[in-house]
Amino acid sequence: MTIHQLPDTLVNQIAAGEVVERPASVVKELVENALDAGARRIDIDLEEGGVRLIRVRDDGGGIAASDLPLAIARHATSKIASLDDLESVATLGFRGEALPSIASVSRFSLASRRDDDGHGAVLPVEGGRIGTLAPKPHPQGTTVEVRDLFYNVPARRKFLRAERTELGHIEEWLRSLALARPEVELRVTHNGKPSRRYRALGVLGGDAATDSPERLLETLGGEFARNALRVEHAAAGLRLHGWIARPAYNRASADQQYLYVNGRSVRDRSIAHAVKQAYADVLFHGRQPAYVLFLELDPRGVDVNVHPAKHEVRFRESRLVHDFVHRTLHAALAGTRAGITGDASGAGASAPAANPFAQAMPQARLGLQVDDARAAYAALYGPSAAVASEAPRPELAASDDATLPPLGNAIAQLHGIYILAETVDGLVVVDMHAAHERIGYEKLKAAHDGIGVRQQPLLVPERVAVSEREAETAEREAATLAELGFEVSRAGPHALLLRAVPALLADADTGALLRDVLADLREHGESRRVAGMRDELLSTMACHGAVRANRRLTLPEMNALLREMEATERSGQCNHGRPTWARFGLAEIDRWFLRGR
Incomplete structure (x- = not known):
């Protein structure tokens, strides 16, 4: 033709x-x-x-x-x-x-x-x-x-x-x-x-994310609005504001995930990946977070002319954007603590005030390893504390409701699994194993973050077969790989020589881990594979070290756990994303018994 x-x-x-x-x-x-x-x-x-x-x-x-x-x-x-x-x-x-x-x-x-x-x-x-x-x-x-x-x-x-x-x-x-x-x-x-x-809500010149909670309620419903955490953070020429849902409010699908770049509704895999990483150890397996996020940056830093229907954009500094979103949301979620009902904000915003009740009622900060610490318990509370199941429960001293801590004061243990605590406005039930697991996990992470990633040299360097693109990525990102604990050199067009690996993961399949890290670096500009696998190991350690079901705790031990929950980041969920506590208000309890009718 x-x-x-x-x-x-x-x-x-x-x-x-x-x-x-x-x-x-x-x-x-x-x-x-x-x-x-x-x-x-x-x-x-x-x-x-x-x-x-x-x-x-x-x-x-x-x-x-x-x-x-x-x-x-x-x-x-x-x-x-x-x-x-x-x-x-x-x-x-x-x-x-x-x-x-x-x-x-x-x-x-x-x-x-x-x-x-x-x-x-x-x-x-x-x-x-x-x-x-x-x-x-x-x-x-x-x-x-x-x-x-x-x-x-x-x-x-x-x-x-x-x-x-x-x-x-x-x-x-x-x-x-x-x-x-x-x-x-x-x-x-x-x-x-x-x-x-x-309806028009009359916020001309204001931020949609910060000035219009009414529209949030109108569009996504009361349950999302009640669980929404406000996010506000600006740095490096970027600004992120809007709402993210508490981990306890999650979805089976991504139907409540809204992202706007300079006011334009878009889908972006890099930002979606950053959000997913931020929720990594607080969301139950297979569940999706909910959020309404507004990202603002210089229009010259984003190309909106990459899709006929303008559904997608391309960032000129995609690694910077990914890291900024991840860090902001990670900090916001870290501010969620059991018993704290106010907003948790990203870095740079008004973060929640330190818990004023954390030291109000001095408690023994015990490791809660009952089997391994009977002597310590006996020294603190007398010989009867070593056999808590046979000891009479001490009566709780009368306290003014106005000074009750956020999670209240422990009043009993239920079936050796749950702690019951009286609060200003009702009752709190805590899963003691899940709560202690999160506390231990956060302590282990803080300890390892303090010393950084340690390398373990290999006696015999391992040859890893990779694609040419992966080999080029390894050369280009050598400094990043070193920060993650890898010492890598190129051994040919399709091979790398692995000389050192992260010490904590030395027994893992380091060749496969390296390839996964390179894939992340190529696609997103960063990788949390090493941190993710490290966190899995620390989570397992925390789980094994947590207090077990059917262990009878004294009231001081229970209160020590409640105070640590109030001071620990992300304590509203265990390491696997399950909730650690639930609150029942007096009004709800009154309805159980038809009081006031």
């Missing part, structure tokens, strides 16, 4: 295949255009899940009548004019492809009026064929109407799902938008009936 120029209509339909995946894609493009035009209220009318009709009306700046034909021309935009503009995009849209692509696969009309125009104008387009521009009464702003999506591309239309499914995709995208733009009112109708409304 000879080379020939494709007709404009076919070019637009090809572009539509990249930009317009389903009705939700159309809503996204049209609403983003409305936001770029300065809209404060957007009405979205849908029929049959958006397949029959999508109508988006806004009160933005509007379009001049003479510019309407240009608005549906390919690569025509008011948002960029030069390469410098493209490298620092501050608007949601910028390609100039959305309207012509949508118009090429639907029965389309565009109507608009600016504030100083005497009347509006409308331009119809049918399957890419432009109609006649005509005057039309119209309020200030723009209305885009899209009917019969994919009517002229039946193969694409057959891939659309059921009405309820398509509507669900639209509602999910609007929920994501509502979180990022609480100052904008969104009204949605479906088949002529009101479907959803997000």
